[in-house]
Structure formats: structure tokens, C-alpha cells
Amino acid sequence: xxxxxxxxxxxxxxxxxxxxxxxxxxxxxxxxxxxxxxxxxxxxxxxxxxxxxxxxxxxxxxxxxxxxxxxxxxxxxxxxxxxxxxxxxxxxxxxxxxxxxxxxxxxxxxxxxxxxxxxxxxxxxxxxxxxxxxxxxxxxxxxxxxxxxxxxxxxxxxxxxxxxxxxxxxxxxxxxxxxxxxxxxxxxxxxxxxxxxxxxxxxxxxxxxxxxxxxxxxxxxxxxxxxxxxxxxxxxxxxxxxxxxxxxxxxxxxxxxxxxxxxxxxxxxxxxxxxxxxxxxxxxxxxxxxxxxxxxxxxxxxxxxxxxxxxxxxxxxxxxxxxxxxxxxxxxxxxxxxxxxxxxxxxxxxxxxxxxxxxxxxxxxxxxxxxxxxxxxxxxxxxxxxxxxxxxxxxxxxxxxxxxxxxxxxxxxxxxxxxxxxxxxxxxxxxxxxxxxxxxxxxxxxxxxxxxxxxxxxxxxxxxxxxxxxxxxxxxxxxxxxxxxxxxxxxxxxxxxxxxxxxxxxxxxxxxxxxxxxxxxxxxxxxxxxxxxxxxxxxxxxxxxxxxxxxxxxxxxxxxxxxxxxxxxxxxxxxxxxxxxxxxxxxxxxxxxxxxxxxxxxxxxxxxxxxxxxxxxxxxxxxxxxxxxxxxxxxxxxxxxxxxxxxxxxxxxxxxxxxxxxxxxxxxxxxxxxxxxxxxxxxxxxxxxxxxxxxxxxxxxxxxxxxxxxxxxxxxxxxxxxxxxxxxxxxxxxxxxxxxxxx
Amino acid sequence: xxxxxxxxxxxxxxxxxxxxxxxxxxxxxxxxxxxxxxxxxxxxxxxxxxxxxxxxxxxxxxxxxxxxxxxxxxxxxxxxxxxxxxxxxxxxxxxxxxxxxxxxxxxxxxxxxxxxxxxxxxxxxxxxxxxxxxxxxxxxxxxxxxxxxxxxxxxxxxxxxxxxxxxxxxxxxxxxxxxxxxxxxxxxxxxxxxxxxxxxxxxxxxxxxxxxxxxxxxxxxxxxxxxxxxxxxxxx
Numbered sequence: 001x002x003x004x005x006x007x008x009x010x011x012x013x014x015x016x017x018x019x020x021x022x023x024x025x026x027x028x029x030x031x032x033x034x035x036x037x038x039x040x041x042x043x044x045x046x047x048x049x050x051x052x053x054x055x056x057x058x059x060x061x062x063x064x065x066x067x068x069x070x071x072x073x074x075x076x077x078x079x080x081x082x083x084x085x086x087x088x089x090x091x092x093x094x095x096x097x098x099x100x101x102x103x104x105x106x107x108x109x110x111x112x113x114x115x116x117x118x119x120x121x122x123x124x125x126x127x128x129x130x131x132x133x134x135x136x137x138x139x140x141x142x143x144x145x146x147x148x149x150x151x152x153x154x155x156x157x158x159x160x161x162x163x164x165x166x167x168x169x170x171x172x173x174x175x176x177x178x179x180x181x182x183x184x185x186x187x188x189x190x191x192x193x194x195x196x197x198x199x200x201x202x203x204x205x206x207x208x209x210x211x212x213x214x215x216x217x218x219x220x221x222x223x224x225x226x227x228x229x230x231x232x233x234x235x236x237x238x239x240x241x242x243x244x245x246x247x248x249x250x251x252x253x254x255x256x257x258x259x260x261x262x263x264x265x266x267x268x269x270x271x272x273x274x275x276x277x278x279x280x281x282x283x284x285x286x287x288x289x290x291x292x293x294x295x296x297x298x299x300x301x302x303x304x305x306x307x308x309x310x311x312x313x314x315x316x317x318x319x320x321x322x323x324x325x326x327x328x329x330x331x332x333x334x335x336x337x338x339x340x341x342x343x344x345x346x347x348x349x350x351x352x353x354x355x356x357x358x359x360x361x362x363x364x365x366x367x368x369x370x371x372x373x374x375x376x377x378x379x380x381x382x383x384x385x386x387x388x389x390x391x392x393x394x395x396x397x398x399x400x401x402x403x404x405x406x407x408x409x410x411x412x413x414x415x416x417x418x419x420x421x422x423x424x425x426x427x428x429x430x431x432x433x434x435x436x437x438x439x440x441x442x443x444x445x446x447x448x449x450x451x452x453x454x455x456x457x458x459x460x461x462x463x464x465x466x467x468x469x470x471x472x473x474x475x476x477x478x479x480x481x482x483x484x485x486x487x488x489x490x491x492x493x494x495x496x497x498x499x500x501x502x503x504x505x506x507x508x509x510x511x512x513x514x515x516x517x518x519x520x521x522x523x524x525x526x527x528x529x530x531x532x533x534x535x536x537x538x539x540x541x542x543x544x545x546x547x548x549x550x551x552x553x554x555x556x557x558x559x560x561x562x563x564x565x566x567x568x569x570x571x572x573x574x575x576x577x578x579x580x581x582x583x584x585x586x587x588x589x590x591x592x593x594x595x596x597x598x599x600x601x602x603x604x605x606x607x608x609x610x611x612x613x614x615x616x617x618x619x620x621x622x623x624x625x626x627x628x629x630x631x632x633x634x635x636x637x638x639x640x641x642x643x644x645x646x647x648x649x650x651x652x653x654x655x656x657x658x659x660x661x662x663x664x665x666x667x668x669x670x671x672x673x674x675x676x677x678x679x680x681x682x683x684x685x686x687x688x689x690x691x692x693x694x695x696x697x698x699x700x701x702x703x704x705x706x707x708x709x710x711x712x713x714x715x716x717x718x719x720x721x722x723x724x725x726x727x728x729x730x731x732x733x734x735x736x737x738x739x740x741x742x743x
Numbered sequence: 744x745x746x747x748x749x750x751x752x753x754x755x756x757x758x759x760x761x762x763x764x765x766x767x768x769x770x771x772x773x774x775x776x777x778x779x780x781x782x783x784x785x786x787x788x789x790x791x792x793x794x795x796x797x798x799x800x801x802x803x804x805x806x807x808x809x810x811x812x813x814x815x816x817x818x819x820x821x822x823x824x825x826x827x828x829x830x831x832x833x834x835x836x837x838x839x840x841x842x843x844x845x846x847x848x849x850x851x852x853x854x855x856x857x858x859x860x861x862x863x864x865x866x867x868x869x870x871x872x873x874x875x876x877x878x879x880x881x882x883x884x885x886x887x888x889x890x891x892x893x894x895x896x897x898x899x900x901x902x903x904x905x906x907x908x909x910x911x912x913x914x915x916x917x918x919x920x921x922x923x924x925x926x927x928x929x930x931x932x933x934x935x936x937x938x939x940x941x942x943x944x945x946x947x948x949x950x951x952x953x954x955x956x957x958x959x960x961x962x963x964x965x966x967x968x969x970x971x972x973x974x975x976x977x978x979x
Contacts, residue, residue, distance in 0.1 A: 029866075029925065029926070030925055040927075041926060042926065043925070043926050083866075093832065096798060096832075151842060152842070152846060152849070153846060154839060154842050154843040154846040155812070155843065155846070155847075156794075156795045156810040156811060156812040156813075156843055156847070157809050157810060157811045157812060158811055158812040159795075159812035159847070160812065160816055161817075161850075204853065280816050280818075281818075282818055282819040282820060283784060283815065283818045283820070284815035284816040284817060284818035284819075285815060646932075646935050654931070705960065705961050705962065706934065706937070706960055706962075
């Protein structure tokens with residue numbers, strides 16, 4: 001019924017809350033430029049064995065070290081780039097297939113074509129079924145109708161349903177046997193083929209329908225056996241396990257090898273389905289206590305016997321996968337872990353097989369079992385790192401410790417062949433749980449490798465650098481990062497650049513990053529530092545730097561001009577405007593941002609009947625008189641019309657992230673409402689300016705009642721008062737007339 | 744004016760004022776995994792249940808995108824409204840994807856589950872909303888009318904997106920569930936996005952993360968398009 005090697009995990013995945021998305025990037029990821037997080041963050045994985053990594057990433061790092069499957073380290077997709085990602089940190093999705101097509105493909109014209117891109121590819125099984133059916137003499141109409149039925153019975157890859165194997169491939173195998181059985185009378189062959197085709201596309205027949213499915217009047221000995229098989233298959237799919245067992249058992253002595261093998265395999269599968277039939281509650285969640293243990297044991301015996309008889313049979317891979325399901329249903333983590341350890345120790349057939357195996361291991365073992373059940377060092381290491389998250393405290397439970405040095409010590413016997421890995425786990429415990437940098441260093445090497453590093457070696461060096469930094473030895477860590485760079489592979493290199501940049505940032509050496517020959521080359525890292533930390537001097541230098549990229553010069557200039565303007569450096573703004581290239585590039589330095597054309601804003605549109613000059617003139621006015629009412633209102637207009645409220649350059653990343661230390665750019669970020677309130681309070685301000693400031697300030701709270709123009713909290717009676725002042729004292733202005741409410 | 748303020752105040756009182764998202768105060772949930780069924784599910788009126796992930800073909804591999812099964816087995820639910828949710832990593836769907844989704848929905852319904860619609864969870868960045876809208880139009884055209892169409896949306900759609908692109912979704916999707924979280928945590932700046940979200944002119948819900956943060960602005964309850972909350976469950 002199942003092709004050789006067909007989805008060995010089909011049933012294994014069935015009916016279980018798959019934790020594929022365990023805190024991963026599945027729900028919209030954003031990048032966090034940080035290295036020392038200790039809470040799970042599947043959106044920001046690092047190429048060292050970090051507790052914060054998704055368990056699947058740590059597993060893959062260890063598999064890569066064993067030469068079993070390389071880590072993907074090609075350039076990030078355009079999609080990832082647009083989300084702000086570089087090579088490191090990386091979202092979990094990076095391990096799986098990437099959508100490589102450019103993100104800018106024009107959408108298909110016309111709604112009905114957008115979903116379907118390519119014409120359906122020919123399905124070899126379906127074609128073969130049609131050909132065999134024709135050979136046997138089935139009418140083309142019956143073949144077409146079977147194909148249609150079969151199309152309505154599609155399953156996702158790995159979807160758990162015994163019905164998934166009632167497919168074209170299964171029908172093909174059966175028809176092949178009919179054709180090959182030369183002693184089968186023609187009419188019987190035809191009626192058996194018709195019956196098998198009619199079974200496609202459904203699995204939920206009642207007893208009467210089932211009786212109709214299997215052809216009556218089959219007389220020949222082989223014909224009876226094939227009919228018996230169909231009877232068993234129909235009963236199996238319909239969930240009548242006793243009858244299925246009976247039918248398959250009857251075929252044990254069949255002289256037909258295919259029938260004999262298939263029946264034995266299906267007999268075991270029938271028992272498994274019977275054992276688990278009450279194992280899922282009405283929500284579809286597993287309730288392992290409701291598994292029929294006795295039948296499960298029979299099923300296991302039957303699979304073992306099948307594998308004994310057919311070590312490389314038609315269903316060997318499936319049977320092995322189903323044995324893992326038996327271990328899982330039987331709540332037997334030790335054997336489950338051993339099975340995964342065995343599989344993970346072999347080179348995977350392809351990327352899809354690797355993904356499926358890592359996924360299943362994670363889902364069925366890593367996230368739901370305890371390390372006490374496991375002896376394999378790779379699996380143990382991944383599980384230990386998981387419990388070192390959040391300082392080794394059980395955040396979801398009673399808040400107590402869930403890992404101890406004793407536990408690690410007891411595991412040591414399992415690491416006899418991998419002492420380095422065990423030493424790393426001890427170091428990680430000392431760093432993340434005990435938070436003792438000195439103890440951390442004791443379990444780590446104090447020399448640098450001489451050549452290319454495995455991910456474990458790299459992890460040990462990474463932790464060493466972290467411990468040095470935790471002790472305040474910034475220079476020591478800096479030297480280490482610099483020594484490692486020439487040895488690093490692409491992912492390691494990207495992490496080292498981030499480590500070095502954060503080190504320079506925290507050690508007060510920001511300018512070093514921008515010196516010629518600096519190893520910090522990642523445009524994303526340099527951009528974050530320029531936008532969040534650089535002062536005017538460094539920004540001016542990079543805005544003009546011949547050795548910087550065009551994008552970097554633009555980023556520096558944009559940041560310089562924006563902060564000049566918004567932090568009250570109006571004179572600087574006036575002179576720095578001279579740095580604008582001519583002609584002005586229309587494109588922003590990154591696609592989602594503003595472009596330098598912002599600073600050519602001419603104020604001409606006067607959308608609310610309030611006239612403003614160009615931004616250059618506004619700044620010149622404010623330079624002469626920083627409280628000038630029209631200047632302040634117009635700076636507000638510049639912000640409003642260009643959507644710059646709460647603009648990214650007004651705040652810095654959170655603690656522990658790149659770019660989070662004190663900025664070197666002096667001054668406090670301007671907010672519109674500050675300006676309006678100054679104008680309102682300015683007794684010498686003109687009538688028009690005050691009325692407009694009131695009107696704009698009231699509108700800051702429309703319609704949500706929360707401030708859209710700045711961080712200030714203004715009580716509602718204050719807003720009410722603004723409204724009354726506008727209506728009474730400035731009642732004849734266009735703004736008072738147009739405003740019906742306050743918020 | 745006074746009336747408007749009063750009305751808003753009354754609605755404010757009606758919404759849970761708690762700043763931490765307590766799942767027990769809600770009746771619509773997003774279900775994506777589970778080791779054990781959270782007790783809170785017994786009060787569910789609306790469930791969004793992850794059933795599949797549409798992945799592009801493996802790197803360097805040939806062949807079309809595929810749908811990977813996710814989530815729980817077909818349950819036996821008898822009340823409320825169930826949406827089958829699909830996480831899409833690509834919009835280039837080969838022809839068998841939609842029939843597979845429909846086959847799943849059929850199996851759920853055959854087992855007696857009240858499936859009302861399909862939800863697509865695609866991380867459409869602002870710039871690609873046009874492409875996404877076009878995809879959704881195509882999907883709507885092929886979706887049998889018995890199924891409603893829901894999508895998840897990102898907070899910044901309200902502020903950065905071309906309003907035309909979002910307006911195009913009117914009449915195509917039946918609702919947008921705007922997510923206020925990333926991973927397991929509430930987006931720290933979620934408040935600053937809310938005023939613009941409140942201006943959406945198609946039915947929308949707000950997606951909260953269990954134990955995350957939430958303070959409802961008055962504007963939300965005042966919006967005629969607001970349809971309530973969906974809580975993304977993290978734990979039993």
C-alpha cells in the first residue's frame with residue numbers, strides 16, 4: 001500500500017500538537033542585535049551553542065560539527081534583508097527552505113491567476129494508474145472519476161491520517177500486481193481493478209458500502225486473495241480494525257509475495273491504529289494514558305517481525321517510523337531517544353529528510369522529555385542548553401532551578417568520547433546559570449585554535465570572550481575577537497563582527513569601527529552604530545568618507561541632518577546642508593526609509609492653510625530665534641507632513657543591544673507638541689500662530705485620545721481647555737471653525 | 744462632543760483594563776501547538792487552529808512549494824466557530840495547495856467540527872501588500888463561498904502601508920487579525936501603532952499574546968470595525 005520509504009513519519013506526526021513554532025519566527029520576526037540573551041528567541045539565533053537558540057539550531061550546529069549536514073551560510077534572502085536581517089543573528093526559518101525568488105516579482109494580473117503560478121505537473125503515479133487501468137480494460141470514464149475522487153483526498157506532507165496512504169501510489173502498486181498475476185482470470189482482474197480505483201478518495205464507508213466495494217463472485221484462488229486484501233484495506237481505512245486484522249491474517253500464507261508482505265505490514269499498522277484509537281481527546285490532543293498498552297505491545301511485536309522478515313522490504317522505512325510512534329505512544333523516552341540518536345548519526349538523504357528528522361526529534365523528544373531519559377551526548381547537550389535558559393529557572397513552573405552542576409556531573413559518563421562538549425556545558429552553566437565568569441573560564445581553553453573552528457570550538461571561544469567582558473576585561477575580549485576573525489567561517493565571522501562592534505561600543509571606542517581596515521564590515525552593524533551613537537564629528541567624517549560605501553555616506557548624512565534639525569543644532573544644519581550631493585539621490589539608503597530629498601522640503605503645500613517656508617529657511621529662523629512661533633509651528637509642519645512623529649532616529653535600541661549605549665549626539669529629540677505648547681504659552685506670539693498651535697495640539701489626540709505627536713501626557717481637561725480657548729478667543733479662524741470636537 | 748467623550752469612557756469601562764493579557768478573560772484563541780489542552784479552551788467560542796505551513800521548495804531542490812502539516816489532529820468539536828489557519832512562507836502556491844486545504848477543511852467538517860473559514864498568516868511587509876492583495880483576490884475567487892477568509896496583519900500596516908493596498912482587501916478578506924506580538928512577546932511600542940490601526944475600515948480583531956501586555960485605547964471600542972480579540976496561547 002505504501003511505496004518503499006514513503007514518508008516514514010506520516011503517522012508518527014499524527015495527532016500531536018506539533019511544536020514546530022516553539023517560539024520561533026513563525027509569527028513575524030524582527031532582528032535583535034544582541035549576543036548575550038539567555039531567553040529563548042527563535043527569531044535571533046547565533047552560530048554558537050547558545051541557550052537562547054532554538055533547540056533545532058543547536059542540534060543542527062552539532063550535526064554540522066559531525067560532518068552530517070552543513071549549516072546554511074549563504075547570503076540571507078531579500079525577504080530577510082527587508083526585515084533588517086544580515087547573516088547573523090538569523091531566524092529559525094533560515095534552516096529550512098528559503099523562498100529564493102526575488103520579492104519584487106510583479107503580482108500576476110487578474111485575481112484568479114495569482115494563487116496558481118505553474119500548470120499542474122504530471123503526477124507519475126496517476127499516469128501509471130491510468131496506464132495500468134487501461135491495460136486491464138477499465139473504462140476511461142472510471143479512471144477519470146477515480147482520479148477526481150483521489151484529488152479530493154489530498155493530505156499535507158506529514159499530515160497524520162491512516163487515510164493518507166489510500167492514494168495513487170497504493171492503487172498503482174495493487175494494479176501492478178493484478179497485471180503481473182497471469183493466473184488471474186481477465187474478468188476478475190477487471191473487477192478487482194475497478195474496486196481498487198473506486199476506493200480512492202474516501203476512507204469513511206459504512207459496513208454496507210464496504211460490502212459493495214469488494215467485488216462479489218471472485219472464484220479463482222489468486223482472485224480471492226486479492227479480494228480479501230481489498231476487504232482488509234477497506235476495513236482498515238474505515239476504522240474497523242478487528243475485521244481488517246482478520247482479513248490481513250488470512251493472507252499470511254498467501255503464495256503471492258506482494259500480498260504476503262503488504263498484509264503483514266498492514267496487520268501491524270492495524271494494531272497500532274487500534275491501540276491509539278482513544279488516545280486523542282475531543283480537542284485532538286494526545287492522552288497517552290488512554291493508549292491500549294496490550295494492543296500496542298502486539299503492534300510492536302508485529303512490526304519487529306515484519307522488519308525481521310523484510311529488512312529491506314517495501315515498507316521498511318515506514319515500519320521503522322511507526323516503531324518510533326509506538327515508543328512515543330508507549331511513553332518510552334529512552335527507546336525514543338535511542339532511535340533519534342541512531343538516525344541523527346547517519347547522513348540524511350536530502351534536505352527535506354533532515355528537516356523532517358530534526359523537526360520530529362525536537363517535537364517528540366527535545367521539548368517534551370527530560371534529559372534523564374537520554375544518553376546520547378548530542379541530544380543531551382541540546383537538552384541541557386534548553387534548561388539553562390532564563391538563568392536555569394523553571395519560568396513556566398514553580399520558578400525553582402531546573403539544572404544543577406550535579407546533573408551535569410552525572411551526565412559526564414555519556415560524554416566519554418566528547419569531553420570538550422561536556423566541558424562546554426559546564427562552562428555554559430557557570431556563565432548563564434551561576435553567572436560566574438571566573439568559573440566559566442576554568443572550563444574553557446585559554447588558547448586560540450590554529451585553524452578553522454568547529455561550531456563547538458567556536459562556542460568555547462565565544463563564551464571565553466563573553467566571560468572576559470563580564471569581568472570587565474574589554475581589551476582582552478577585543479584581542480580575542482580580533483584573533484578569531486581570520487579563522488572564522490562565514491556565520492562565525494558575522495557573529496565576531498557583532499561581538500567586536502558591541503565591544504568597541506561598550507569600551508568607548510566607537511570611532512575605531514570606522515577606521516580604515518576595520519574588520520567590522522557588515523553594513524547593517526555600521527548603520528546601526530551611525531544612526532544611534534555617532535556624534536556630529538563622526539557623522540560628518542563618514543558622510544564624506546571616500547572609502548565608505550555610497551549607502552553609508554547617505555546614512556551618515558541623513559542622520560546628521562535629521563539630528564541637527566531635531567535636536568536644536570540649527571546652525572550645524574545650515575552648514576551641513578552643503579554636504580547634500582547634487583543631484584540628490586531619490587532612493588533612500590534602505591528601501592523602507594526616508595530619502596535625503598526630505599531635506600529639500602519646500603513647505604509649499606500649506607495643507608492646513610498655514611504657510612511655511614522651506615526647511616532650510618525654517619532652520620535659519622530658529623537659529624536666530626529658537627522660540628520663534630512660526631519657526632516652531634513650521635518645524636512641526638515638517639514633521640507632520642513627512643510622517644516623522646516617533647521616527648526611528650528619535651529613540652535607541654533596548655538594553656544589551658547594539659547601539660543602546662549613550663549617544664554621542666548632544667541634545668534632546670524634538671517633538672511637535674513641545675513646539676505647539678511653547679507657541680501657546682508665548683504671549684508675544686501672533687494670533688494666527690497661536691490659533692494654529694492650539695488646533696494642531698488638539699489634533700494630536702485625534703481620534704484615539706492618545707498623543708500622536710510626542711511622549712507628553714496631557715490630561716483631558718487640559719485638552720478641553722485648549723479647545724475652548726480656540727473656539728472662544730480664536731473663533732473666527734479657519735481652524736476654530738473647522739474643529740467640531742476635541743478628543 | 745461631550746457625548747462622544749462619555750460614550751468612549753463607557754466603552755473603556757467595558758473592556759478589561761488589565762495590562763497583562765489574561766487568557767481566562769477571553770473567548771477567542773489562536774492554537775498553534777500544545778502539549779496538553781489548556782483549560783481555558785473550554786470557554787472558547789472562536790478558535791484559530793494552525794493546520795499547515797506552506798514552504799517554498801528546499802534550497803537548491805526542484806519541485807513546487809509544499810504544505811507541511813502542523814498542529815493537532817482532527818478534533819471532535821461541536822460548538823463555536825473554527826478557522827483553519829495556514830502559515831505561508833511563500834505566495835507562489837502550486838495548484839495542489841488550495842485543494843489540500845479544502846480537503847482538510849472537508850475532513851474537519853465531516854468529523855462534525857464547525858469550520859467557518861480559512862485564515863492565512865503571511866508576513867507581508869508593507870512594501871509587498873500589493874502583491875499580497877492580489878494573491879488574496881485570487882484565493883478568494885477560488886475559495887468556495889461557504890468559507891470565510893481571514894488574514895493576520897502586522898501592526899505597521901496601519902502606519903506605513905499604502906492605504907490603497909489595505910483598502911483593496913475590503914470585500915476580499917472577511918477580517919484582519921492584527922498581531923500585537925512578535926514571537927512570544929508584545930511589541931514594546933504597540934501603543935504607538937494603535938491610533939492608526941483603529942482607523943482601519945474593514946472588520947478587524949486584535950491579536951494578543953497570552954501573558955503579554957495590553958491596554959485598550961478608547962478609539963478601538965469606538966471603531967465600528969473592531970470585532971474583539973484573539974489570544975495567542977503559549978502554554979496550558
